[in-house]
Amino acid sequence: MTAQLGEPDNLVLQARDVRFDWSTVPLHWIPGDPVATHLINVLHMLLPAGEEWFVRVFKEAVPLVRDDRLREDVLGFIGQEAMHAASHEAVLDHFVEQGLDVRPFVRQVDFFFESMLGDRGLTGDRRRAWLNERISLIAAIEHFTGVLGDWILNAEELDRAGADPMMLDLLRWHGAEEVEHRHVAHELFMHLDGRYSVRLRAMAESITMLTSLWQRGHRYLMAADPIVQGRIKGGVRHMRRTGLAGLTPSGRMVGASVGRYLRRGYSPLNEGSTEQAIAYLASSPAAQAALR
Numbered sequence: 001m002t003a004q005l006g007e008p009d010n011l012v013l014q015a016r017d018v019r020f021d022w023s024t025v026p027l028h029w030i031p032g033d034p035v036a037t038h039l040i041n042v043l044h045m046l047l048p049a050g051e052e053w054f055v056r057v058f059k060e061a062v063p064l065v066r067d068d069r070l071r072e073d074v075l076g077f078i079g080q081e082a083m084h085a086a087s088h089e090a091v092l093d094h095f096v097e098q099g100l101d102v103r104p105f106v107r108q109v110d111f112f113f114e115s116m117l118g119d120r121g122l123t124g125d126r127r128r129a130w131l132n133e134r135i136s137l138i139a140a141i142e143h144f145t146g147v148l149g150d151w152i153l154n155a156e157e158l159d160r161a162g163a164d165p166m167m168l169d170l171l172r173w174h175g176a177e178e179v180e181h182r183h184v185a186h187e188l189f190m191h192l193d194g195r196y197s198v199r200l201r202a203m204a205e206s207i208t209m210l211t212s213l214w215q216r217g218h219r220y221l222m223a224a225d226p227i228v229q230g231r232i233k234g235g236v237r238h239m240r241r242t243g244l245a246g247l248t249p250s251g252r253m254v255g256a257s258v259g260r261y262l263r264r265g266y267s268p269l270n271e272g273s274t275e276q277a278i279a280y281l282a283s284s285p286a287a288q289a290a291l292r
């Protein structure tokens with residue numbers, strides 16, 4: 001395990017038992033901007049199933065890890081991702097209470113992660129190959145969660161736009177933990193497989209998968225929103241405006257990060273700052289309440 005200059009190398013990854021009260025959070029928690037609100041809300045629909053899938057795959061990998069430090073990191077990662085999944089799930093209940101029925105879309109996402117990317121009942125070498133394949137996908141997706149985590153920690157335009165502080169704390173607590181554990185999936189992949197060609201393929205597949213889920217998820221939310229009532233058609237093309245305004249990540253920023261991922265010497269530790277993540281967690285209302 002290598003740590004970069006300025007990055008704590010003795011960090012023990014721990015899950016924080018956070019709680020959020022959604023009762024006063026408005027449906028359009030970026031005031032007056034349902035398009036940007038829902039571009040971020042797609043996350044709430046994907047993460048419960050996606051992160052539970054990470055947990056199942058990583059639990060299967062634990063017995064294969066021959067490095068004590070990496071095993072400890074993988075266990076810490078599992079604890080954090082399980083907590084993330086549960087926290088985003090609670091937001092979905094709040095959406096339904098406000099008349100935004102996300103359940104049909106969420107059922108499709110559940111099916112995707114459980115059936116298409118699930119345990120296929122394989123044995124022997126084929127089981128191992130399918131496990132490695134899924135770990136390579138998770139490592140590529142975790143590149144994005146780390147980059148997005150770094151983005152949300154620095155997204156001051158959301159504060160200036162009056163975004164709801166409870167929602168920002170959820171996203172920044174999660175984002176900070178994504179930055180904190182951003183090296184784990186990549187290191188697990190490098191430990192168990194490590195082939196550059198597999199890493200490239202996993203990134204290509206992840207981009208295709210995430211773009212399609214985001215496009216469909218945003219269209220769904222804009223159509224199902226009881227206030228918008230489909231008057232604005234959803235889609236990732238909106239990210240041009242919202243990205244420029246600093247309310248969502250921009251395609252340019254995410255694209256540049258993919259360029260760095262494709263380098264042979266890529267290290268997730270070059271994305272974002274552990275110190276900044278830890279500083280946020282030390283000030284996060286939810287993370288601090290979890291300590292008490």
Ligand SMILES: [Fe+2]
Nearest residue numbers: 051081084178
């Ligand atoms: Fe997460």
Ligand SMILES: [Fe+2]
Nearest residue numbers: 081142145178
């Ligand atoms: Fe993560």
